[in-house]
Amino acid sequence: MLDGKRDALVTREKLVVAAVSLILRHGYHATGVEAICAEAGVTKGAFFHHFQNKDELGLAVIQWWSAMGTSFYSKAWADETADPLDQLDATLDIMEGFASRPDEPCICCIGMMAQELATTHPEIRASCGREFEVWTRNIAALLQKAKERRKPLREFDPEQVAWFLHSIWQGSMLLAKTRGEQTLILNNLKQARAYVHSFFRAKPSAPHRGTKAQRR
Amino acid sequence: MLDGKRDALVTREKLVVAAVSLILRHGYHATGVEAICAEAGVTKGAFFHHFQNKDELGLAVIQWWSAMGTSFYSKAWADETADPLDQLDATLDIMEGFASRPDEPCICCIGMMAQELATTHPEIRASCGREFEVWTRNIAALLQKAKERRKPLREFDPEQVAWFLHSIWQGSMLLAKTRGEQTLILNNLKQARAYVHSFFRAKPSAPHRGTKAQRR
DNA sequence: TCAAGCATACCAACCGGTATGGATGTTTGT
DNA sequence: ACAAACATCCATACCGGTTGGTATGCTTGA
Numbered sequence: 001m002l003d004g005k006r007d008a009l010v011t012r013e014k015l016v017v018a019a020v021s022l023i024l025r026h027g028y029h030a031t032g033v034e035a036i037c038a039e040a041g042v043t044k045g046a047f048f049h050h051f052q053n054k055d056e057l058g059l060a061v062i063q064w065w066s067a068m069g070t071s072f073y074s075k076a077w078a079d080e081t082a083d084p085l086d087q088l089d090a091t092l093d094i095m096e097g098f099a100s101r102p103d104e105p106c107i108c109c110i111g112m113m114a115q116e117l118a119t120t121h122p123e124i125r126a127s128c129g130r131e132f133e134v135w136t137r138n139i140a141a142l143l144q145k146a147k148e149r150r151k152p153l154r155e156f157d158p159e160q161v162a163w164f165l166h167s168i169w170q171g172s173m174l175l176a177k178t179r180g181e182q183t184l185i186l187n188n189l190k191q192a193r194a195y196v197h198s199f200f201r202a203k204p205s206a207p208h209r210g211t212k213a214q215r216r
Numbered sequence: 217m218l219d220g221k222r223d224a225l226v227t228r229e230k231l232v233v234a235a236v237s238l239i240l241r242h243g244y245h246a247t248g249v250e251a252i253c254a255e256a257g258v259t260k261g262a263f264f265h266h267f268q269n270k271d272e273l274g275l276a277v278i279q280w281w282s283a284m285g286t287s288f289y290s291k292a293w294a295d296e297t298a299d300p301l302d303q304l305d306a307t308l309d310i311m312e313g314f315a316s317r318p319d320e321p322c323i324c325c326i327g328m329m330a331q332e333l334a335t336t337h338p339e340i341r342a343s344c345g346r347e348f349e350v351w352t353r354n355i356a357a358l359l360q361k362a363k364e365r366r367k368p369l370r371e372f373d374p375e376q377v378a379w380f381l382h383s384i385w386q387g388s389m390l391l392a393k394t395r396g397e398q399t400l401i402l403n404n405l406k407q408a409r410a411y412v413h414s415f416f417r418a419k420p421s422a423p424h425r426g427t428k429a430q431r432r
Numbered sequence: 433t434c435a436a437g438c439a440t441a442c443c444a445a446c447c448g449g450t451a452t453g454g455a456t457g458t459t460t461g462t
Numbered sequence: 463a464c465a466a467a468c469a470t471c472c473a474t475a476c477c478g479g480t481t482g483g484t485a486t487g488c489t490t491g492a
Contacts, residue, residue: 008471027332029245033448044449045472054448105335111390115331116243118393119321129394160403163391164384167404171387174327175379177334178345187376188383195411222490224437249482260483261438270482 012050014040016064019057024109028058028116058113059127065109066131070138072098077138084145085200091139092193095169099176099185106182111170136162143196152199161196168192228266230256232280235273240325244274244332274329274340281325282347286354288314293354300361301416307355308409311385315392315401322398327386352378359412368415377412384408 018039022031033054037047051057076090099106114128136159143158169192172185234255238247249270253263267273292306315322330344352375359374385408388401 011471026336027245029243029332030336032446034446043473045474047472048449049470049472112331114394115328115390116245120242120246125394132391132394160407163400164404164407167384167387167391167400168380169387170390171383171385174331174386174390175348175383178330178341178348184379184383188380191376191380198414222437227437248480250480259439261440263438264483265437 008050011040011042011046012060015042015047015050015057016060019061020065020109023061023112024105024107028113055121055124058117058121058124062110062113062124062127062131066134069131070134073135073138077142084142084149085196085203087142088139088146088196089193091142092189092196096186096189099172099182099189106176106185107173108170111173115174132166136166139165146200150200153201154199156199161199165192165196224266227256227258227262228276231258231263231266231273232276235277236281236325239277239328240321240323244329271337271340274333274337275343278326278329278340278343278347282350285347286350289351289354293358300358300365301412301419303358304355304362304412305409307358308405308412312402312405315388315398315405322392322401323389324386327389331390348382352382355381362416366416369417370415372415377415381408381412 015036019031019036022035022039033044033047036057037044040046047057051060073091073094076087076094079087110128110131113124114132118125118128140158140162143156143161146152147156147158168188172188176182176184231252235247235252238251238255249260249263252273253260256262263273267276289307289310292303292310295303326344326347329340330348334341334344356374356378359372359377362368363372363374384404388404392398392400
């Protein structure tokens with residue numbers, strides 16, 4: 001029975017989700033195993049049945065967050081035939097939407113774990129690096145396609161620009177944490193969008209709809 | 217006697233410096249009070265004589281790092297009569313130099329603490345925010361001056377651009393932590409420099425010396 | 433002489449992790 | 463078909479080590 005009282009996969013998922021929620025709020029070290037179990041509604045017996053130790057859960061958390069992120073951007077990335085510049089705009093729209101959710105902080109679980117654990121936990125550092133590359137490669141691919149279709153106004157390296165955009169994104173979330181509001185992120189995204197557009201001739205068709213996805 | 221065996225200010229400074237060093241390597245929570253004392257060559261008696269608790273030391277660490285940072289940029293910011301755009305370039309040169317130190321990671325203590333403690337420690341969050349603003353205000357002031365002296369090619373808000381640059385800086389250091397090398401930071405700084413220059417007409421005088429401060 | 437500065441010893445709380453046994457679903461023997 | 467046997471799943475209880483923090487008293491400089 002899939003929805004029976006006892007399902008290992010469900011329990012495991014509950015633990016990972018609980019860990020994500022707590023790590024986002026308190027960070028990795030400040031989140032105890034018992035606190036995760038309490039949030040998930042299980043006990044330590046279940047925890048150490050699914051994970052050898054806390055760090056192994058950390059790796060699962062990173063993968064879970066990355067998978068969630070990829071599905072989060074799927075609307076912008078899925079259509080292979082779409083205009084790549086439109087896809088980049090759609091990506092930025094999604095990011096704006098993520099930063100515009102009321103009463104929800106705009107933070108990245110992987111960014112937090114990378115900051116806290118990169119120097120001490122080599123495996124977690126490597127995992128964070130891999131998942132960072134997933135996002136960046138997707139952006140770089142769109143930039144590459146855009147570069148091929150429309151001749152850019154000036155030369156640029158898609159990969160480097162993608163890392164540049166990712167840095168803006170992570171840095172924005174970091175700086176915004178110290179302030180009450182998230183307009184900083186939205187302002188940065190606007191500049192990032194303009195930066196991307198600056199490589200290409202303005203499109204005559206789309207009248208640049210500006211900021212979308214504000215306040216549901 | 218200032219250089220006597222016993223000097224409260226020196227001891228306090230040793231504790232703060234030791235804490236900075238350890239926090240940069242292991243993060244805040246993973247850095248124990250006893251470890252800090254060992255690194256500083258004192259005991260817990262000294263620690264809790266100077267700081268009521270660990271968080272109070274955290275605040276001192278933030279202020280220490282901010283002060284060090286400001287003096288770090290003093291060469292670029294001190295001269296009131298200099299050309300503001302040159303000052304911005306000098307600032308980016310210093311940042312490139314910071315990212316080019318061999319075998320030294322390019323990381324920010326305040327960025328790390330903000331990421332780890334912003335949601336749980338309101339006072340530390342506020343302190344990080346204040347020190348972030350110090351850097352940003354300096355950059356914004358230079359951009360403002362540059363905007364006044366030479367008419368920019370297009371309109372921009374100095375404060376928003378300054379936060380944008382700060383985000384790039386913090387995000388670059390964060391992403392670079394997950395990789396072995398720091399060329400990512402240098403590439404981002406190049407794009408940031410080009411972005412700043414894109415607001416102004418190219419200067420005929422300075423032939424744009426490119427990347428400086430590589431490998432001593 | 434006296435307070436500031438600091439070392440020593442100590443503590444309750446909490447941490448990640450383990451040992452053990454019971455509950456549950458699945459497979460197997462007949 | 464049905465129970466026995468089994469492996470998976472998870473709860474309970476427990477543990478050694480570490481944590482931030484304290485109580486106390488010696489030492490040093492003024």
